Amino acid sequence: MRAPFVVFALSLALPCLADTPAATESLATPPANAQHFTILSTAGKHGTSARWTTADGTHMGRDSLLLRGMATEVDSSSTTGHDGMLASVVIRGHTPNGDAGETFAVKDGKASWKSPVDAGSAPYASPAEYMAFGGPIDVTADMVEALLAAPDKTLALLPGGKAHAEKLVAVTVGDGTAKKQVTAYAVSGLSNTPVPVWADANNHFFGFVDGLAWLPTGYESALPALEKAQTEALAQHAKAIVPRLEKTPAGPVAFTNVRAFLDGSRFADGQTVIVDKGVITAVGDAASVKVPKNAQVIDGSGKTLVPGLWDSHQHVPDDAAGPLLLSLGITSVRDPGNNNELTLSRAQRRAKGELLGPHVYPSVLIDGKGPNTAQVATVATSQEEAIKLVDKAKADGFGAIKIYGTFNPDWVKATAAEAHKDGLHVHGHLPAGMRPKDAIDDGYDEITHIYFVMMQAMPDDVVKTSNGMGRFEGPGRYARNVDLNKEPMKSLIATMAQRHITSDPTLVIAESLYVPENGDLSPSYAPFVGTLPPAVERGFRQGGFTVPKDLTRADYRASFAKLQQLVGAMHKAGVPIVAGTDGTGMELVRELELYVQAGFTNEEALASATIATAHLVGADQRTGSIKVGKVADLVLVDGNPAANIGDLRHTDVVMMDGKLMEANALRSEGGISKRPAWEE
Numbered sequence: 001m002r003a004p005f006v007v008f009a010l011s012l013a014l015p016c017l018a019d020t021p022a023a024t025e026s027l028a029t030p031p032a033n034a035q036h037f038t039i040l041s042t043a044g045k046h047g048t049s050a051r052w053t054t055a056d057g058t059h060m061g062r063d064s065l066l067l068r069g070m071a072t073e074v075d076s077s078s079t080t081g082h083d084g085m086l087a088s089v090v091i092r093g094h095t096p097n098g099d100a101g102e103t104f105a106v107k108d109g110k111a112s113w114k115s116p117v118d119a120g121s122a123p124y125a126s127p128a129e130y131m132a133f134g135g136p137i138d139v140t141a142d143m144v145e146a147l148l149a150a151p152d153k154t155l156a157l158l159p160g161g162k163a164h165a166e167k168l169v170a171v172t173v174g175d176g177t178a179k180k181q182v183t184a185y186a187v188s189g190l191s192n193t194p195v196p197v198w199a200d201a202n203n204h205f206f207g208f209v210d211g212l213a214w215l216p217t218g219y220e221s222a223l224p225a226l227e228k229a230q231t232e233a234l235a236q237h238a239k240a241i242v243p244r245l246e247k248t249p250a251g252p253v254a255f256t257n258v259r260a261f262l263d264g265s266r267f268a269d270g271q272t273v274i275v276d277k278g279v280i281t282a283v284g285d286a287a288s289v290k291v292p293k294n295a296q297v298i299d300g301s302g303k304t305l306v307p308g309l310w311d312s313h314q315h316v317p318d319d320a321a322g323p324l325l326l327s328l329g330i331t332s333v334r335d336p337g338n339n340n341e342l343t344l345s346r347a348q349r350r351a352k353g354e355l356l357g358p359h360v361y362p363s364v365l366i367d368g369k370g371p372n373t374a375q376v377a378t379v380a381t382s383q384e385e386a387i388k389l390v391d392k393a394k395a396d397g398f399g400a401i402k403i404y405g406t407f408n409p410d411w412v413k414a415t416a417a418e419a420h421k422d423g424l425h426v427h428g429h430l431p432a433g434m435r436p437k438d439a440i441d442d443g444y445d446e447i448t449h450i451y452f453v454m455m456q457a458m459p460d461d462v463v464k465t466s467n468g469m470g471r472f473e474g475p476g477r478y479a480r481n482v483d484l485n486k487e488p489m490k491s492l493i494a495t496m497a498q499r500h501i502t503s504d505p506t507l508v509i510a511e512s513l514y515v516p517e518n519g520d521l522s523p524s525y526a527p528f529v530g531t532l533p534p535a536v537e538r539g540f541r542q543g544g545f546t547v548p549k550d551l552t553r554a555d556y557r558a559s560f561a562k563l564q565q566l567v568g569a570m571h572k573a574g575v576p577i578v579a580g581t582d583g584t585g586m587e588l589v590r591e592l593e594l595y596v597q598a599g600f601t602n603e604e605a606l607a608s609a610t611i612a613t614a615h616l617v618g619a620d621q622r623t624g625s626i627k628v629g630k631v632a633d634l635v636l637v638d639g640n641p642a643a644n645i646g647d648l649r650h651t652d653v654v655m656m657d658g659k660l661m662e663a664n665a666l667r668s669e670g671g672i673s674k675r676p677a678w679e680e
Contacts, residue, residue: 061138069468416443
C-alpha cells in the first residue's frame with residue numbers, strides 16, 4: 001500500500017543486493033526459549049518474528065513475513081561493545097527486492113558498514129548506535145533499548161543523525177500472570193516525523209504498532225488498545241499545533257501580480273485573486289481587479305498561484321502526516337483504504353479544528369481472506385458479507401469502496417451493483433483471475449495502478465497470481481513487448497475512454513519497482529536530499545524488485561517505459577487520469593513529471609492533480625480550480641510550473657478553506673528542514 005521507500009524507519013525495509021541471498025533454510029531457527037512475536041494488522045496475521053541471545057551473548061533475530069504476496073525471510077546476529085552500543089551486525093536473507101545482506105563492525109576506532117544501498121566508514125570515538133537499513137525487528141529493538149537507556153534518551157546514530165525518545169502514554173496489557181504495564185515512546189530522528197514504539201517496565205522492547213504491528217505472542221489481542229492509546233496521545237500534539245500553523249485572516253486576502261492556473265486548464269500571467277471568508281471572490285488582470293482597502297496583500301511577483309494539489313492515492317498514515325502533506329501543497333487526498341476507525345476519528349477531529357491536515361475523501365478497502373490479504377483490509381468471506389460491508393461503508397460516510405486482490409471475482413458484480421445503488425464509487429486492484437475488462441464489465445469505475453491496466457495483455461498464469469508477486473513480475477517481464485496499438489490493449493483503452501473509466505496510475509510506484517539499481521538516487525526524492533534525517537535519506541537509494549535471472553534490469557526498464565507510454569496513450573484517447581503517489585506525498589510532483597514525459601502538457605499534468613481528482617470524488621463544484629465562488633484551497637509556489645512542472649515543489653504559502661499557512665513552518669513540523677532543491 002505504501003511506496004517501496006518505507007517512511008517509518010521501524011517498519012521492515014525491503015532492501016536488495018546483486019549477490020545471491022541466503023536461502024531460507026539456511027537462516028537461523030529460533031530456539032524454544034526465544035521471545036516470539038506475531039506480525040499482524042487489523043486484517044489478521046502476516047508473519048512471525050523472534051529474538052533470543054545465544055550462550056556466548058550474541059543477539060539473534062529472525063523474521064518471516066508474507067505481505068500481500070511479497071515474502072521476506074531475514075535473520076540477524078549482533079554483538080555489543082563495552083559502551084553498550086552495537087559492535088557488530090550481520091543480516092542475511094531475502095526480500096522481494098533481493099538479497100538482504102548487510103554488515104556493520106567497529107574495529108580499531110573505526111565503524112564500517114555495507115548495506116544493500118551503501119557502504120562507508122567513520123571514526124568511532126564516542127558511543128553511537130548503528131541504524132540498520134533492513135533486517136528483522138531484533139536489530140531495531142536493540143537500538144530502541146539502547147536509546148531508552150541513554151542519558152536524556154538521546155543517542156547518536158550511524159551512519160548519521162541522532163534519535164530522541166519522548167514518553168507518550170502507559171497502558172496495561174495482558175491478563176493474570178501475563179498482565180504488565182507497557183509505555184509508548186515517540187522516537188524522533190528515524191523518520192521525518194516521530195515513530196511510536198512500546199517498551200515494558202524495564203525499558204525492554206515490547207512492540208511496534210503502525211499499520212503493521214510486531215507484538216509478543218500471547219498479546220495479539222492488545223493491538224486495538226495499544227493503537228488507540230498511542231493515537232490519542234499523539235492527537236494531543238496534533239491538536240496543539242493547529243493554532244500555531246493555521247491563521248485565519250482578519251479580512252480579505254489578495255494574491256497580487258501572480259501567474260495563476262485558471263479553470264483547471266490554463267495559466268494566465270499578471271493576475272490578482274481575492275479571497276474573502278474562505279471563498280474566492282475575484283479573479284482577473286491585476287490592472288482591473290480592485291484590491292479591498294482592508295485586504296492582506298501577498299505579492300506574487302515571479303510566483304504562481306495554483307489550486308491546492310490532490311493526491312488521489314494517499315493512505316494517510318497518522319496525524320503527523322498532515323503538516324507534511326500540506327507543506328507539499330497537498331490540500332486534498334483520496335485515501336483508498338486505511339484503518340476505518342482511525343479514518344473516521346481523524347475526520348471528526350479535523351471537523352472540530354483539532355487536527356491539521358488535508359481534506360480526506362476515504363474508501364473502504366474490501367478484500368477476501370487468504371495469505372495475501374491486505375493489511376488494514378475489511379475482510380469479506382461471502383457475497384452476503386461483502387454487500388453488508390458496502391452498506392456499512394455508506395452508513396459510515398465513506399464515498400467509495402476499493403476491491404483488493406484476494407476478493408472473490410465472482411462477487412464483484414453484485415458488490416459493485418450494491419455500491420452503485422448506495423451512490424459509492426468502485427475502484428481497486430484486480431481480484432486474482434480477473435482482467436481489467438472483466439472488472440469494468442462487472443462494475444468498476446476506476447482501475448488502480450497502471451500495471452493492473454496492463455494486466456489485459458498478460459498471460460493467464462500472471463492473471464491468476466495478480467494478488468501476489470504476479471502483478472509486478474508479469475508486467476515487468478512482458479509489458480515491454482506489448483503493442484499498445486493492437487489487441488487486446490487497443491480495445492481496452494477505447495472501452496475505458498468510452499465509459500469514462502478512470503485510471504490512478506501511480507507511475508512513481510512502477511518506476512521505483514522496475515527502474516533503479518541499489519544505490520541509485522530516486523528521482524522522486526532527489527530534490528529532498530539534505531532536508532531529512534540521514535536514516536530517511538538512506539532509503540532514497542533503495543533499488544527496485546529483483547530481476548529474474550533470465551531478464552536484465554534493462555528489460556524491466558523497458559517495461560516501465562511501456563507502462564509510461566500506456567498512460568500517455570490512455571490520456572490521448574480521453575481516459576480520465578488522476579495523479580496519486582501511494583507514498584508519502586513527496587512523490588506527487590515526480591508523478592506529474594512522468595506524465596509530462598508521457599506526452600501531457602504541463603497544464604494537463606497539473607489538472608490531473610487538481611480538478612480531475614476533485615471531479616472524481618464529486619467535489620469539483622466546490623473546489624479543485626481557481627474560480628470565483630469556489631472554496632479558497634490555494635498554493636503559492638516560487639517559480640513557473642507552466643515551464644517547469646517541478647517548480648511545484650517550491651511551495652511558499654498554502655491556503656486551505658481560506659486559512660493561511662506558511663510552507664516553511666509546515667515543512668519544519670513535517671520533518672523537512674528546508675525547501676527542496678531547485679532542479680539543475
